[in-house]
Amino acid sequence: MQYNSTELMTVVASRILKNSDVCFVGIGLPSAACNLARLTHAPDITLIYESGTIQTKPDVLPLSIGDGELCETALTTVSVPEMFSYWLQGGRITVGFLGGAQIDKFGNINTTVVGDYYKPKVRLPGGGGAPEIAAFCHTIYVIMKQSPRAFVDKVDFITSFGHGDGPDQRKAMGLNTSGPSKIITDLCIMETEEATGEFIVTSIHPGVARETIQENTGWKIRFAEEVAITDAPELEELEALRLLNEKTKMAHQG
Template identity: 55%
Template sequence: MSERAGESMSPDFTAAEMMSVEAARALAGHTSCFVGIGLPSTAANLARRVHAPGLVLIYESGAIGAKPSRLPLSIGDGELAETADAVVSVPEVFNYWLQPGRIDVGFLSAAQLDRFGNLNTTVIGGYDDPRVRLPGSGGAPEIAASCREVFIMVRHGLRTFVDRVDFVTSVGFGDGYDSREKLGLRGRGPVRVVTDIAVLEPDPVSRELTLTRVHPGVDVADVRAATGWDLKVADEVAVTEPPTDEELAVLRRLEEQ
């Protein structure tokens, strides 16, 4: 199975579209979301239009309740401030809203992800002499630490799904088990990882990411082959419902703007 984001998963939708739709569905029932730019922003804006019309989108730049008519180019995009219910300072976003645990969901992506949901957006290779220097942390470490729950959205492949990240930018479950509690982190950590081929969730005891769902046309073997560790698999693996016509239409309008 060679499907990857942007390639056709079926005649009707792509793997990238399935990923965005499934991530958006996960936000149903939530009231507030701290949104990262890129894949998470696409899913969060789709969710607000289809699955969670009352969802309050919060961006690191200080835009609270942003309702952009198009996908923002960055956290500094003027569209966020123009459409927000309020614009506050960055320290207020972190000190009042994020760190006390007032935000339901933090939505993140990364260059690397390991079996315990730790994220790397800092370097590939050694820190002192990296092969690639990545954009850095931004607010991701605080989002991962303090939001009530964290959703992760990444494309599935061996370069991203590694046994151990080269650098822990944002803590997921550390070394597993009770690592978060020992570190004194407020939030529950990453409760869902949505990729272009599957959905993973942490084991309730070990906290190791476990395959719980595959997208249409994907086999368990395909997901294991695209993962850089011996992936745990749930006793029963569900199959994701394909996107509806409404979900696809709204998503495509968003991405065309």
């Protein structure tokens, strides 16, 4: 079955989520991946959106982080101060799923500005919940389309801290969470190398050449000693994703 690169990365991202995960979900690709996991292999996964909706099971993907659908299908909805203090800062959430405009080889993410902060070339939306999501979720997965502009040697601005510029920096700050551990792109899966804190390629999607990955990465990318080939999306996964996207499109067009 044919599939496009967005479908591929969404399916691959959904697979790394477990039924037992308590997941803080960002809007867009993370939300699609998390709900696909719920509709396929992880029916009991707990999805939490920063609008305060806990254990939500939306029928269509929300356009915003606080669509009514999220509240109507949630086990409970708490206030925003409670969400950030008791649930996130309190350490209750196992996985944070983030996207971003720029990411560097140490998993630091920029969603704030391109260029200088005070005289930005492009003003991006900013951090929202991400700085503390990156700090307090037990681990972080990132889903982003790969390009040399997005995967940069050094981000212009650290909105959400990954591993700084080397290993053990998180620990030194008093953080005992792992930080970004996997990046799922349209070309490959990257994982943190423990010794260096740097992201290396551990799985290459079907039909993708190593050169293509390098061309779309702004730093000298390294490959793990043993690199896997990612399993192609299965029929069942693609059908579930397409149905979800179709229902979502209908709902948002009003």
